[in-house]
Amino acid sequence: MRDARGDVKRPIGLRLWLSGGWLTLLVLSAVFAPLIAPKDPLMQDLFLGRMPPFWMEGSEPGYFLGTDSLGRDVLSRMLYGARLALIVALVAGTITCVIGATLGLIAGYYRGWPDRIISRFVDIWMAFPPVLFAILLIAVLGPGLMSIIIAIVVIDWTRFARVVRAEAMSQGAMDYVASAQVAGRTRFGTMLTEILPNVLPTIVALLTLEMGIAVIVEAILSFVNLSISTDSPTWGGMISEGRTSVHQAWWVLVFPLITLFLTVLSFSQLGEGLKDRFDPVLR
């Protein structure tokens, strides 16, 4: 019996291209922010406060997406904000993934006492309310980029551990694992060469999802003023500043919000698209 999944044509191409395209654009603007940003993101000009975007009446030339209440250029701040968002997404996402997936893989494959210890730990960990936990953590560590990354890792590794554990468990019951033992492969070798490749698509999907979540968490923390110092432009910080003057200058809130939304969506869609790409049956 052939696997009929191979015959199903799914439109994975478009999803992958759109999300990948947006993220590439974002990476480029983050890397080249100093070159392409029209203004200094920190430069204030109180005479040019709350200027609307270029297509509206009363806009100021050079400020394409308007200015905020302190007269800072919204576009430039968004471009620089992409830097922080991407650093947080990549670093926090990757560390979270490595820690959580490793523990989940060990728990799910070895079972027995390693599983009991790790699973109990995860259960207890997840009983803490995450946002409160993050705020508490940053209050202790002090605000800053490192603290945000640490907070995300500390809170979210359980997501990886649980999902990867379940997946490793179901893969571990397959006969190809028993056949690796028959062939004389070590337990550890079997975990790395037989189980891991089969769990990898799940890990990749989770990783990209986690990158999106990291961007959101950073925004949430900016919102409660616990992110990086208010000087450095972050999307979350812009949203929180824009919120107070949304009736007079909606653009300060809306543009970063759309960017955030598209970025988080792109991360999760990229994950799904890659998962399909990784599957030899679907490919």
Add this chain to the structure above:
Amino acid sequence: MMYEIRDLRLSFPDMTQKPLLGPAPRIEVLKGLSFDLPKGAVLGIVGGSGSGKSTLGRAMLRLLEPSAGSITFDGTDITHMQEAQLRGMRQRFQMIFQDPMSSLNPRRKVGGIIAGPLKLHGLDGLQARVDEALDMVGLPRSFAQRYPHELSGGQRQRVGIARAIALRPAFILADEIVSGLDVSSQAQVLNLLGELVRELGLTLAFVSHDLSVIRRLCDRVLVLHQGVIVEEGETAALFEAPQEAYTRALLEAIPLPDPDQPWE
């Protein structure tokens, strides 16, 4: 002797009966089995569901550790041998699995699946050995570049056989290897296995619930029922004159391809 098995017992903890504190009671699956398997013999292990036939097979390969008794493989006592020591011997006893979809890693190509165990045992000339194994099971060499899901059930099971014989083992356990295949693939896989056993001088243990399959392939039969050997003997003799009621019941369960005979 390939295998000498004496008073083999194996039990599992029964987690459904586990008290809140303290160990779970154990269910004995194999209740003291003793038999010899001479070199070059083809032994059929037959029994109903839950008879312990697959457990016996996995104990013979030491995928499970017996709770009592002894298993001697080719003169070496492997009953309680550590996995690290067993690993060096594993090349000599191999297994073909029931479900070829589950027993072939879906992310590896057929060539990699066959070459993997060869690499582990440090054999050289991998490409030649993989080609030879594919030739022996009657698959085109180009199949080395395919993934398991691209093959039919019978072809997958041939890959399973190729993986086992590529290591040139002395003993192969075949665990219900045709029960998932259609009748014509069954016949082809059985014929292939029979030829390979003769060609390579293999010792084979063939676990099945299907007596008609056993009759074609095996020269000795072991009838298992609820963890006990009910009857053992030459295939011909056992099929002609079964001594035990359970064996007779099993034999009577074989459907007869005779249109004149009423089907009870």
